[in-house]
Amino acid sequence: MRKLLKYPALIAAMMTVMTSCSSNTAENRETQAETSGNPAIENIMTRTSVRQYIPGKEIPADTIELLLRAAMAAPTAVNRQPWQFIVIDNRESLDSLAQALPHAKMLQHASIAIVPCGDLEKAFEGEPSYWIQDVSAATENLLLAAHSLGLGAVWTGVYPTKERVTAVSERLGLPSNVIPLAVVPIGYPEGDNQPKDKWSPESVHYNRW
């Protein structure tokens, strides 16, 4: 290197080659900055809500189990894991939920849906409302796992909208201690599903407001 320093023109030429090679394009540099080449970060940054699916394409049972395992790996208050998950793989039930939920019509084309629920009997008695954060964390894990497995999914809101909670609970025969948080339709993605850039430095505050 000390020898090279004598030849600034050579160094400049080498830098030009290095910066113009295809693995270091402006676009790539941006992606590298966003993900640091880390597959977990890459998965988080490229996830997006998917509302169109290849009709009728079945999801293997072991893939569904993997999704559920990922969901249950989420953190929970006092490690109570106050959840239940209803897997819906029956066309009639998917269509019936689509009919009941105004913003979940994509269920009509989904291969399955998973309904993450809070179980009040398992919730932390010191602060039972933590079930909402607990089950939300599980739901996000589920979305990320689906994306990493080449599936598309979307969180459709149920709780706290009373009519939606009632409609889903009735259709799925849930006991009164089990509250549906969301319905997550899942399938193999169709169409163009690009992630949104949500980076907002103005929303970051160091140490205090």
Ligand SMILES: Cc1cc2nc3c(=O)[nH]c(=O)nc-3n(C[C@H](O)[C@H](O)[C@H](O)COP(=O)(O)O)c2cc1C
């Ligand atoms: C609590 C919650 C409720 C949502 N409800 C719906 C819904 O009912 N229908 C729907 O299509 N998307 C729903 N979404 C998905 C959002 O619209 C979506 O996450 C948001 O537009 C950001 O897009 P992205 O997921 O592609 O980053 C919901 C998301 C959350 C977190």
